[in-house]
Amino acid sequence: RGPETYSPTGQLTGTAQKEVAQGGERLTTAQGTRLYDTNHSLKAGPRGPVLLQDHHLREKITHFDHERIPERVVHARGAAAHGVFQGYGSAARLSKAAFLGKDVETPVFVRFSTVLGSRGSADTVRDTRGFATKFYTSEGVFDLVGNNIPVFFIQDAIKFPDVIHAGKPHPDREIPQAQSAHDTFWDFVTLHTEATHHTLWNMSDRGIPRSYRMMEGFGVHTFRLVNADGGTTLVKFHWKPKLGVHSLVWEEAQITCGMDPDFHRRDLADAIEAGAFPQWELGVQTFPDTEEQMFEGIDLLDPTKIVPEELAPVQPIGLLTLNANPSNYFAETEQVAFHVGHLVPGIDVTNDPLLQGRLFSYLDTQISRLGGPNFAQLPINRTHIPVNDMLRDGMHQTAVHRGVAPYRPNSLDGGCPFLAGADTGAYIEVPAEVPAARKVREAPASFDDHFSQPRLFWLSMTPTEREHIAAAYTFELSKCWETAIKERALLVLANIDAELCAQVAAGLGLPAPEATVRPAAVEPSPALSQLGQTWPAD
Ligand code: HEM
Helix, strand or coil: CCCCEEECCCCCCCHHHHHHCCCCCCCEEECCCCCCCCCCCCCCCCCEEEEEHHHHHHHHHHHCCCCCCCCCCCCEEEEEEEEEEEECCCCCCCCCCCCCCCCCCCEEEEEEEEECCCCCCCCCCCCCEEEEEEEECEEEEEEEEEEEECCCCCCHHHHHHHHHHHCCCCCCCCCCCCCCCHHHHHHHHHHHHHHHHHHHHHCCHHHHHHCHHHHHHHHCCCCCEEEECCCEEEEEEEEEEECCCCCHHHHHHHHHHHHCCCCHHHHHHHHHHCCCHHHHHEEEEEECCCCCCCCCCEEECCCCCCCCCCCCCCCCEEEEEEECCCCHHHHHHHHCCCCCCCCCCEEECCCCCHHHHHHHHHHHHHHHHHCCCCCCCCCCCCCCCCCCCCCCCCCCCCCCCCCCCCCCCCCCCCCCCCCCCCCCCCCCCCCCCCCCCCCCCCHHHHHHCCHHHHHHHHHHCHHHHHHHHHHHHHHHHHCCCCCCHHHHHHHHHHCCCCCHHHHHHHHHHHCCCCCCCCCCCCCCHHCCCCCEEEECCC
């Protein structure tokens, strides 16, 4: 277990793959017994019945019968690549994480995905995209499990099953497969108006990226960085593509869905194969780690809010380059398991209630998706440094553990340095204050403003981008059966902007309602608009 099974870019080497199932020159059973014929079943005579005693036949078909594992409950369709992350060293004052050090190179595996469609769905649908990065650092695995949209639909993880049930195909007809155009989705996002901001981003050009190589990525939540002196800073992570941010127009997206449903995965794989390695800069917006965890009136624990870059510029801290395609989709892209709780010293979480729920969800779902608790032993998930844990047994255990005393301290397995000097290089949680409080279920009042930031986004768009947004709402809402849902959606739009509401209402042939909420006055943010981004000279 370790680096010898990987190429320098982190890709599985041929030997690692072959040593398990493809060693030697001759075809064998899984037990290594040589076969002389894999094309004919054992029968009682050339025209007779097939015999139950044909172990090779049964092993071959039984294995095939179980080739499929459950797809991810969300983000089922994805494409991935290996690469390297190089720290600039500029984050050293913020975080002691070794991989952020100057010129430190860390192998990474990045998986891009759509959220709602099944594994076989089309790539260029209107949806959020996942942007998940696994850093195999010298201090353990760090996962940055983000999206291409900087806000989320809900403020509390307890609603995650609900928003996904609303977004997935209707339970009766299993329609639609991968688009947000149906009654349950619009029912949910108009009744839970904290979803307005994310939905608006989905209806904008950001919902149909031109390429995975031309998408931004966002950690969404606020994280806490810790430096060598114990000083802490709150941050939001951003990935900025070197190729700029570009989208398809709706007609292109639709045609591409039909002509080439694999458009995005093909684009990524082809670019890497041709040596046009995509690159992103990792950056952080930084905020003082105050007791309130607010910045310029924005609640940093509310995952439906951004902090405009005009207020907190994104500071570059490293460069990601994707330079190798997976050699086996199943072993790598399908079996990779990301988790927001995979942290390294120097990076910690905050109390964002959405993030807190995610800390539970990923491990739980992966136990069922990957058939038990030992998926960290799969080559793609293994850290590149030695592991010495006390986890034992379980389904698909591949380690042969030594010793008799998997507990600490013990006096039988040669003792253990766990208690003495354990803090050297160990992950230590920031002893952040938990305010004395009574147990409550309600959210803070600062989570209540659902319309000011959608309005900020709308006002930041160019006329062309606004046209696309109005057309997207009109198209998607026109697919709803229930007039009451369309009317409620128009009310949500009226609370963002009267012009947007009027355009969509006209498209749907319904009256435009009056706003019921007055969003805060906001200044447009040029950084939110995609137009003005240029293609690189080469
Ligand atoms: C999968 C991002 C919220 C549960 C994923 C993946 C990404 C992602 C990128 C795909 C990982 C991969 O490529 O394998 C996000 C972001 C969120 C968010 C950015 C909000 C800011 C949540 C919440 C929950 C959740 C609130 C549950 C409470 C899951 C589950 C999977 C998943 C169960 C499937 C994991 C697997 O089977 O390996 N998420 N997610 N996510 N997410 Fe989230």
